[in-house]
Amino acid sequence: MGHIYNHTWIDIAARYKRMRGYEVYFPQGFDCHGLPTELKVEKELGVRKENREDFIDKCISWTEKAINRMSKQFDDIGYSTDWSLTYRTMDDDYMRLIQETLLEFYSKGILYRAKHPVLWCPRCETALAKAEVGYVECEGKLYHIDLLCEGHRLTIATTRPEMMPSCVAVFIHPDDDRYARYEGKKALLPIYGREVPIIADEAVEMEFGTGVVYLCTFGDEQDIAWQKKYRLPVIESIDSRGIMTGEAGKYAGLSILEARKEIAEDLIEDGHIRKIEKLTHSVLSHTERSSCKSPIELIPLYQWFINVKDYLKQVVESSQQMGWHPSYMLGRMIDWTETMDWPRDDVRVCSKCGAKKAVGVGDVADCWVDSSVTPLVISGWNRNDELFDKTYPVSLRPQGYEIIRTWAFYTIYRCMLLTGDKCFDELLINGMVAGPDGRKMSKSLGNVIEPEEPLEKYCADTIRQWAAGGTPGDDYPFSWEECDHSQRFLIKLWNISRFIMMHLEDYDGEEDVDLRDVDYWILSKLQVLVSECSVNLDKYVFNIPLTAIRSFLWHDFADNYLEMVKHRLYKPEIYGEDSRRAAQHTLKRVLETVLLLLSPYTPHISEEIWDTLVGGYCSLSSWPKADKSLISEDALAKGELLVEVISEIRRFKSEHQMSLGAELALVEIQADSISADKIKSIEPDIKATGRINELKTSVSDKVDGFGLRIK
RNA sequence: GGGCCCGUGGUCUAGACGGUUAUGACGCUGCCCUUACAAGGCAGAGGUCCUGAGUUCAAAUCUCAGCGGGCCCACCA
Numbered sequence: 001m002g003h004i005y006n007h008t009w010i011d012i013a014a015r016y017k018r019m020r021g022y023e024v025y026f027p028q029g030f031d032c033h034g035l036p037t038e039l040k041v042e043k044e045l046g047v048r049k050e051n052r053e054d055f056i057d058k059c060i061s062w063t064e065k066a067i068n069r070m071s072k073q074f075d076d077i078g079y080s081t082d083w084s085l086t087y088r089t090m091d092d093d094y095m096r097l098i099q100e101t102l103l104e105f106y107s108k109g110i111l112y113r114a115k116h117p118v119l120w121c122p123r124c125e126t127a128l129a130k131a132e133v134g135y136v137e138c139e140g141k142l143y144h145i146d147l148l149c150e151g152h153r154l155t156i157a158t159t160r161p162e163m164m165p166s167c168v169a170v171f172i173h174p175d176d177d178r179y180a181r182y183e184g185k186k187a188l189l190p191i192y193g194r195e196v197p198i199i200a201d202e203a204v205e206m207e208f209g210t211g212v213v214y215l216c217t218f219g220d221e222q223d224i225a226w227q228k229k230y231r232l233p234v235i236e237s238i239d240s241r242g243i244m245t246g247e248a249g250k251y252a253g254l255s256i257l258e259a260r261k262e263i264a265e266d267l268i269e270d271g272h273i274r275k276i277e278k279l280t281h282s283v284l285s286h287t288e289r290s291s292c293k294s295p296i297e298l299i300p301l302y303q304w305f306i307n308v309k310d311y312l313k314q315v316v317e318s319s320q321q322m323g324w325h326p327s328y329m330l331g332r333m334i335d336w337t338e339t340m341d342w343p344r345d346d347v348r349v350c351s352k353c354g355a356k357k358a359v360g361v362g363d364v365a366d367c368w369v370d371s372s373v374t375p376l377v378i379s380g381w382n383r384n385d386e387l388f389d390k391t392y393p394v395s396l397r398p399q400g401y402e403i404i405r406t407w408a409f410y411t412i413y414r415c416m417l418l419t420g421d422k423c424f425d426e427l428l429i430n431g432m433v434a435g436p437d438g439r440k441m442s443k444s445l446g447n448v449i450e451p452e453e454p455l456e457k458y459c460a461d462t463i464r465q466w467a468a469g470g471t472p473g474d475d476y477p478f479s480w481e482e483c484d485h486s487q488r489f490l491i492k493l494w495n496i497s498r499f500i501m502m503h504l505e506d507y508d509g510e511e512d513v514d515l516r517d518v519d520y521w522i523l524s525k526l527q528v529l530v531s532e533c534s535v536n537l538d539k540y541v542f543n544i545p546l547t548a549i550r551s552f553l554w555h556d557f558a559d560n561y562l563e564m565v566k567h568r569l570y571k572p573e574i575y576g577e578d579s580r581r582a583a584q585h586t587l588k589r590v591l592e593t594v595l596l597l598l599s600p601y602t603p604h605i606s607e608e609i610w611d612t613l614v615g616g617y618c619s620l621s622s623w624p625k626a627d628k629s630l631i632s633e634d635a636l637a638k639g640e641l642l643v644e645v646i647s648e649i650r651r652f653k654s655e656h657q658m659s660l661g662a663e664l665a666l667v668e669i670q671a672d673s674i675s676a677d678k679i680k681s682i683e684p685d686i687k688a689t690g691r692i693n694e695l696k697t698s699v700s701d702k703v704d705g706f707g708l709r710i711k
Numbered sequence: 712g713g714g715c716c717c718g719u720g721g722u723c724u725a726g727a728c729g730g731u732u733a734u735g736a737c738g739c740u741g742c743c744c745u746u747a748c749a750a751g752g753c754a755g756a757g758g759u760c761c762u763g764a765g766u767u768c769a770a771a772u773c774u775c776a777g778c779g780g781g782c783c784c785a786c787c788a
Binding site for chain 2: 135142156157158159160163171204205208209212213214215216219220222223279281282326328329331332335336338401402404405431432440469471473474475477479480481482484485487488491492494495496497498499500501502503543544547550551558559562563566570647650651653654655656657658659660661662689691
């Protein structure tokens with residue numbers, strides 16, 4: 001439903017801009033590569049990636065199935081993309097362009113290969129981006145292990161005793177009086193009998209565990225920082241499959257968990273363990289965009305890196321040149337550039353390797369490597385200069401807030417470096433779709449709605465109204481009630497149209513008509529509505545115009561105006577042919593304009609009615625302009641008075657359990673002089689709409705506004 | 712720990728350049744077949760606009776603090 005949600009937004013924007021006269025370049029892309037796909041295929045089809053060719057085939061067919069399903073959903077909601085422009089990140093042309101951009105980065109030294117501790121998932125056997133990991137809270141044990149220092153016991157605390165073979169130093173806090181005397185000395189590791197330096201550093205948390213921590217290469221990011229800062233050696237005791245290496249001595253060949261168990265037993269047996277505490281802690285795990293959830297390791301490996309840190313200032317500057325909707329989302333981008341951190345490795349690898357045969361890299365690239373060049377792909381960068389000049393920067397980037405730090409960030413970064421220019425004029429940021437219960441959609445909560453279910457139950461224009469109801473940047477729940485209401489609105493619109501069509505059968509389309517106060521009233525309100533819609537749609541605010549259109553059509557137009565002109569339509573012999581024609585003209589004009597306003601939201605029903613009412617396509621017509629000459633303050637005031645008087649009469653009938661069609665013998669209105677003037681001019685409308693036989697209006701200085709006496 | 716967003720009748724929600732009676736939906740109550748629509752219409756009940764303080768003639772709206780919720784980031788040897 002998230003895709004239905006934001007693609008409806010994009011489609012409304014595209015349809016609106018077309019009607020405003022823009023030539024809208026509207027391609028749809030599909031993001032295909034990456035770990036999420038691989039994990040899905042492994043899980044659902046039960047295949048492993050040992051057989052690379054077979055695995056890739058399975059990934060491609062799975063992805064194509066997903067694309068077909070999504071494309072059908074988009075077609076089902078009337079998504080007006082130009083399918084001939086569709087791009088897929090797994091297409092050869094697309095991949096070629098990715099490679100070109102990477103080669104350009106390589107030639108500039110921005111892309112480089114280096115050995116560096118990376119976040120590594122032993123289960124998926126791949127390096128992960130920082131954005132792909134998160135912390136999972138779980139139960140663990142904190143082992144207090146005695147080390148020896150000049151005959152004294154120095155007790156460290158660790159949750160990972162199996163990292164002992166990788167220990168290269170022990171750290172204490174410089175202000176910690178308990179351990180001050182050990183600073184600069186050496187500690188002896190049990191089992192391995194190796195001596196490591198004892199170093200004082202501010203980063204040690206004195207309150208945690210024993211206040212003494214051992215540094216292993218690499219247990220966490222702090223270890224990386226310390227290893228670099230103090231130029232300590234690196235000992236790799238865990239390999240890329242999560243198996244202990246030869247450095248682990250007798251534990252070599254064991255898995256991490258097996259080694260943890262055995263080394264702990266040995267330490268206990270030898271009397272080196274002073275205490276084991278239970279501990280709830282957060283373990284860095286493979287959490288994002290994946291169902292893996294395995295704990296991750298920091299393993300030094302040769303990997304390809306792209307230097308973003310040196311260009312953050314430019315990314316921020318580029319982002320500031322764009323319009324963000326809502327504007328505070330720019331702040332999230334800047335926050336990200338300010339807080340992202342990774343100890344930099346300055347190693348650059350020479351490109352002149354002299355290899356005779358190029359061998360593809362076996363690693364799985366971060367999927368953002370593909371998806372962050374889309375503005376270049378669709379604009380024909382390095383392919384078609386004419387197209388590029390016309391379509392770059394992209395006018396509007398729609399996306400969710402959860403991938404500002406990834407999709408938006410990497411896209412702005414790469415396009416800025418490759419083109420020297422910003423890649424978007426504006427960004428429209430949507431929130432997440434929550435379940436009907438208001439909570440995040442998740443399988444475990446059982447509140448997931450797949451698009452097929454509402455699409456089966458409701459028509460596309462109903463789903464689109466639901467989607468248009470969201471606010472930029474805010475999360476938005478899926479709501480069956482909102483769908484019900486939206487569906488009923490369509491029926492209402494249909495019935496209004498039937499009524500109007502019925503009365504337009506003999507309408508000659510004469511424009512030169514003698515409009516009455518009531519006509520000016522509804523036409524005035526219509527002009528206000530048109531400008532309200534334009535102002536908001538220009539800001540990509542969709543919910544406010546839709547609500548305003550629905551309220552106008554349902555309540556002002558149907559509940560009030562239609563009832564107020566029925567007598568003129570049905571009895572021209574009493575009220576005059578020209579009055580009837582004025583009403584016909586107004587009915588047609590209002591409905592036409594409302595159909596144009598609704599067209600971006602509910603294109604299907606709008607076209608259907610438009611075809612009968614006007615002919616042709618309303619989505620190809622021009623967006624209406626508010627005609628200020630039709631706004632009459634006097635008519636607005638008279639119309640509101642008429643609504644109020646009719647409302648009083650309806651209330652009376654309701655209280656007396658009378659039908660609204662029941663006739664009233666006599667109604668007397670007392671009004672102050674200003675209101676009385678206005679009321680007198682709309683007396684025929686009051687009389688006819690209220691089914692009043694005799695209506696008397698008199699001026700009274702005792703009332704404020706007006707009062708009614710009904711018999 | 713840092714940042715951002717949010718808190719409005721039973722439920723969901725609009726409004727946030729300060730200014731009549733706070734919007735609408737669902738639900739609820741009563742009534743009514745208006746020569747379009749009962750999948751409709753009319754009328755009605757229901758609110759300390761999270762709490763407190765401040766600015767102001769005036770605060771749902773602005774400021775600060777607190778409480779509660781959400782998201783992102785960081786930390787947890």
